[in-house]
Amino acid sequence: MLQICVMGGVLFLVSNLWFYIRILRPLRRLVYHAQDLTRGNLEAFECDCGGIREIDTLRRAMAGMVGHVRRTQKQSKAYADRLAEGQEQERNRLARELHDDTVQSLIAVLHHIDFTIEQAQDHTVLQMLQTARTQVVETIHSLRRLIGDLRPPALDELGLVTALTLYLDRISQMKTTFQVLGTPRRLSHQQELTLFRAAQEAITNAIRHSGGDHVHITVDYQPDATYLIVKDNGKGFEVPAYLSDFEGHYGLIGIQERVESLHGKLMIDTTQGTQVTVCIPTRQQQPQDQVRDPVCSVVLQPQQAYGKVDYGGKTYYFCCPVCQGAFQKEPHTYVDKAIAP
DSSP states (O other), rough: HHHHHHHHHHHHHHHHHHHHHIIIIHHHHHHHHHHHHHTOOTTTTGGGOOSSSHHHHHHHHHHHHHHHHHHHHHHHHHHHHHHHHHHHHHHHHHHHHHHIIIHHHHHHHHHHHHHHHHHHHHHEEEEEHHHHHHHHHHHHHHHHHHHHHHHHHHHHHHHHHHHHHHHTTTTOOSEEEEEEEEEEOOOOOHHHHHHHHHHHHHHHHHHIIOOOOOEEEEEEEEEEEEEEEEEESOOOOOOOOGGGGGGTTTHHHHHHHHHTTTTEEEEEEEEESSSEEEEOOOOOOOSSOEEEOOOTTTETTTTSSSEEEEEETTEEEESSSHHHHHHHHHHHHHTTOOOOO
């Protein structure tokens, strides 16, 4: 009887140990992997959990599902990038056509009106012509403001701070204040364009929906990131958990996609007014001393280069995308010119 009890106890211990090693511990590992997945580690289920065949089959099935999600995310990101690029190209095309066609036609009409005013004798006709001239001038100014919004000319040449300053000068619907923190520096074209479009969208929303009368814009240049903060004194709104559920606010969704494509983050706080914060990692090598653009020979101050190109074991810095593109096309043409200021 004692032997039977001992054998039963041993079998009980062995079965419990087998259950723990082959089932319970692998299931715990599977749970840890699932928790790791919720924290953003999409490779969590690639690690073997051990255990019985059914647990490993479940792990591989979940890993396959995650693989499909990752491919979908990658395809969505590529689509969003192409969509944003297409939008910018369309904006540039519209701005170019408005400037080269519509604005020039209106200027020609304005010249004809001026010539007719000089020839007209009737007072009533002169008044009508003056009214028409005023309307044409106002239309030209409106179109030029629209062109500036579609394709900010100062962004590529002079950078984010100057482009935002010129943009804010054209806003009359609300009082605006602008603050720059840190040491301003040039960022990549996509980074500056994303921050500029984010500011445009946030300011436009503040004008249309906030009900406030003041908006404050801050650009904060940190060593490893650049922050854009747009805060109004309006009534705020309820922010959903996911912006994709925010019907009718596709501008914010588009900005979020642009920001995330640059590994940045969009944050919205509506506890007091509305504060839109964009953070974009901007760890980019910048000259620590004065350097000379090898294409146009302009002297660049520290931290003020638009971009850089490594060529022949040296780093060359540029003032704008035009110079950088020219150098990348024919670098040997400009290497000899790259002398210290």
